[in-house]
Amino acid sequence: MDLFEYQGKQLFAKYGLAVPSGEVADTPEQAKAAAEAIGGTVVVKAQVQVGGRGKAGGIKLAKNPDEAFAEASNILGMDIKGHTVNRLWIETASDIKKEYYASVTFDRSAKKPLVMLSAMGGMDIEAVAEEHPEALARLHVDPLIGFQPHHARWLIYHAGIDEPAQKGVLDALTRAYEAFIGLEATLIEINPLIWTADDRVVALDAKVSIDNNALYRHPDLEALKESVTDDEQERMAHERGVTYVKLDGDVGIMGNGAGIVMSSLDVVALAGGKPANFLDAGGGSNAEAVATALEVLLSDPKVKSLMINIFGGITRCDEVAEGLLTALDKLGATLPIVVRLDGTAAEAGRAIIAERAPANVVVEPTMLSAAKRAVELAKEAS
Amino acid sequence: MDLFEYQGKQLFAKYGLAVPSGEVADTPEQAKAAAEAIGGTVVVKAQVQVGGRGKAGGIKLAKNPDEAFAEASNILGMDIKGHTVNRLWIETASDIKKEYYASVTFDRSAKKPLVMLSAMGGMDIEAVAEEHPEALARLHVDPLIGFQPHHARWLIYHAGIDEPAQKGVLDALTRAYEAFIGLEATLIEINPLIWTADDRVVALDAKVSIDNNALYRHPDLEALKESVTDDEQERMAHERGVTYVKLDGDVGIMGNGAGIVMSSLDVVALAGGKPANFLDAGGGSNAEAVATALEVLLSDPKVKSLMINIFGGITRCDEVAEGLLTALDKLGATLPIVVRLDGTAAEAGRAIIAERAPANVVVEPTMLSAAKRAVELAKEAS
Amino acid sequence: MSILVDQNTKLVVQGVTGREGQFHTLRNKAYGTNVVAGVTPGKAGQDVEGIPVFNTVRDAVEATGANTSMIFVPPRFATDAIYESLDAGIELTIAITEGIPAHDMMRVYTHLKRGDQRLLGPNCPGAISPGKATVGIMPTDVFTPGRVGIISRSGTLTYQISKEIGDLGIGQSTVVGIGGDPIVGSSFIDILQMFEADPETDLVVMVGEIGGDEEERAGEFIAANMKTPVVGYIAGFQAPPGKQMGHAGAIITGSSGTAQGKKDALEALGVRVGTNPTEVAEIVADTLK
């Protein structure tokens, strides 16, 4: 789960990480009130989960509440790389002496937390990493021992943090690691972490991702979950806990397990078709999960045919077939549906379809043939 | 630092470990008021840091506030194995179905926490350990991983905890381990941990020891520190941070480092004398530490001679000599003082004494000769 | 021979009395796996169709000599179950459970790698040595005894590829699902090493997918250390661009993590890579010729 900047900053504050004081605003009026409450020059920041907000005009200075109102009016509703701005974060403007970069993340290869720090923060840290690797200090942490003061010191000296800011950055790193552990985050990224004119160290941005698997231990975080999409299918899938991503083709795809779904996308493409989505009904898909997944797929008008690719392991093909029938019964869809069932209870599943499915449901014996058939049917239907 | 039962129980409550509700009382009036506030039958418990309180008459039931007043009057001021009772803990009487034993301690050999649990709790758990070792379930915990639910389960099944109490004991063990870690304790011992008539699991006693080295991280615990001695020298030493234990002889002993002090006691005994105390002025003894230590020793009227045994390492013998002179100047003691200096700056130290010390200070070249001389001088002075 | 599971496997199942645990335990047993015990706290003394149930893994090990554990408990109890298995001295722990928090696994992994026990998973389908033993949830009739080893991050793709290979008359020595989570107990490299040491495995199929850099690292290991030929498959050419873990994620991997990137890296290291399961099977048959 990715958090918005304002959510991340509110959590940072709980962990004692300094952030500019600020308020959320969903309307120009609220933005004006926030600017009044905060006082002085404020920054009006679009809350979207995508990089390059600044360049896109989503971040503006406002010298007084009226300017804040005006900027908020401009930014709210703006489209930034496909994301509509529905919410703003109004915060006190910072007097920046220098911009640093700090992050705590999860190194999949090392299987350990990785803390990174650079004195060359700000816009393009990936370019820094590539062109000036020595300017980005990196340190893995033994998760059983934790982040020790000597780790922070090494990072600070090797990132070349300016002397007056060292103590503040040391503290910020320590608290960022505490937040990483405490929130069970997969990412805490602060870019920029600024050294202010009055020698404080403040997190000017906040990128926080939380491990979905751990949310049951953090009911307060679960409550932060907000739908970040305007897409109807994505929202439906999100609400129903189905792993779904929309793509721009017309062959709807569903499978059990991320691997077979990805592979299904690939074979549809190889067969000359365009997948409409990625949809993993889950490793242990039962009738209900299948029905839910189908509802999501069938609600998308641009889908012309469906490929359902199931290799039963823990999933039982007969249950999948039952779920399919239930959903069709309820939704009454007429578009062509190509089903391929293999593995656990595959024969029973195929029998159920043969006996009871409507005519628009066809069974194919292999993944390749199913993909071909679904592509052909989509083309016919267009 | 060893805590009193009432302090331990108050900490247990913070960690969610169930204890009977109770109050502290320092007078019979307070005991009566506590009994009134608690209501019903209460137990009046002497707060002393020594076993066998019950047998010594330090624990009594009181059916009403007047009985509580009467029992408190009897117990306050009582001497239990050399400990005077100055404080009582008044708690609600528990209806005991069965007594268990639970502890989390520090196994010096394994260098790990050790959790122990037995269904045969109550009085003599050491006898249980010896005669029915299988009745005392023991489990070491990897301190980097911590106490896991499966540890608690294994202990409960193997200690033979009664089924209706299992959940409560599991919870108590988990919280006791949390307290062990949170308080940086060296011991959490609950004997008995009771299974009550209404199927709760409650800590009926609390023995908690805290690592002195860790107290700087626990100012709240440091504040609990109470002098538990009536002995003047022990209290002086305690207040001044000197490691001192009173013994019953007449040769006062001081050294730098626990090892050499213990060895000094031994050689004094071998020389036919009786050590009056154990006093370690510390590994890095400086002039001030030595002066402080001497003040403690000289305040004890039963000391007839002193043996000061210093082998300088990090300690400098010249500083020890200076400290000795300063203290003697201030205190004007006339009893015979035998000094033995070796190691770092020993010659300089001996020179200082030879030049400036009063006549009652003599220098001996070896530990054995110093011990002999101190014993002789103590005998002459008696 | 085969790796991980075979006739010497003595299996204890943690969570044996749960619905799925019981179902798959009995299927594993029916296949011939020597299932010696089950564990469900509080149910010691009961049995599951003759399989004795114990309160703790340690009790099960002491009573039956179990050397392999399969974990079927729900995610919020599974980390504890893994520690219990490790503490009981189990040589190979196979965690089927999906949904264990990553921070838990980070600690489990660090602990694990300091000893010499093995963990497969979590979020894995288990391992099968066809004709000998299966531990996990794989549909057994897809597999036939043979001399091709298979390693996969994805359960369903494993079945798919095994079936495609089987359809060409080629059987498997052992099929291993290492699990799809970001942190799993055994990597491609760990298992490749075992196959390389197995005289009865003539070829290994490595089934990867987008994300991380496990496949690239495995490729380097293969080029440097393996005589046994390896055929690769990568799923996800058409996958939506994965969510970046901030800039930090991109910086760490240094690689794109895309299917094409992985395929190119493997091929540059001499590993042939198929573009779909059917083609993978054809390359396997061709290589074995």
Add this chain to the structure above:
Amino acid sequence: MSILVDQNTKLVVQGVTGREGQFHTLRNKAYGTNVVAGVTPGKAGQDVEGIPVFNTVRDAVEATGANTSMIFVPPRFATDAIYESLDAGIELTIAITEGIPAHDMMRVYTHLKRGDQRLLGPNCPGAISPGKATVGIMPTDVFTPGRVGIISRSGTLTYQISKEIGDLGIGQSTVVGIGGDPIVGSSFIDILQMFEADPETDLVVMVGEIGGDEEERAGEFIAANMKTPVVGYIAGFQAPPGKQMGHAGAIITGSSGTAQGKKDALEALGVRVGTNPTEVAEIVADTLK
């Protein structure tokens, strides 16, 4: 030969610019120890009488090849210093600091024992191989080169016994203070093992004291594994009865932990034990005859 410290020691001192750190560093250097670096955060670029100071141990190791670290920082920073030394790959860390919390050391110890680095202390006087190198706070003029190894839990007693032995004309190969805290990085057994493997150590003196059961365990190790004769000393026959760690403490050790109990245990295992430092020296001389 000798153990732990010698001509190959390249010493980095953590806390080199503190009062005691500087004093003892310069004394160690004056004795001939190869002191290559010091560490004090924020003071990189400075030097302590020619010894270069670095910000971190890792920097010091990279610049100087230091293989041994001595820790002189106050207790509340010392745990971090130990981890820093271990993380920097230092082979032998010697922690002089007294007063490190036991829970910290419990974690340090568990971490340490999973690798092959060594830690001496904390709360120890260090080690000296007379004529070669000294690392720590021992008064060097008490020691002379020779063939007797000494291991002790107590600093001052170590000096005392070394001097008594020296007074009889017998020198030492290496003198090792393992530290007096409940949890120290190296046990009697760890060091006995090293002495047993050292061809230039003819006899070992083990200086114990009341409390714990290290001496009893060492006695068992000696009886089972050592050809080199060992002479024991136990301090504390007249010591006040140690504070019991509740009943739990008594149950764990199973032994009384008293000096007499330890002496009896060692003698029953064939280790001669002196009753005072002078007698220990006499037994050493007698044994070497």
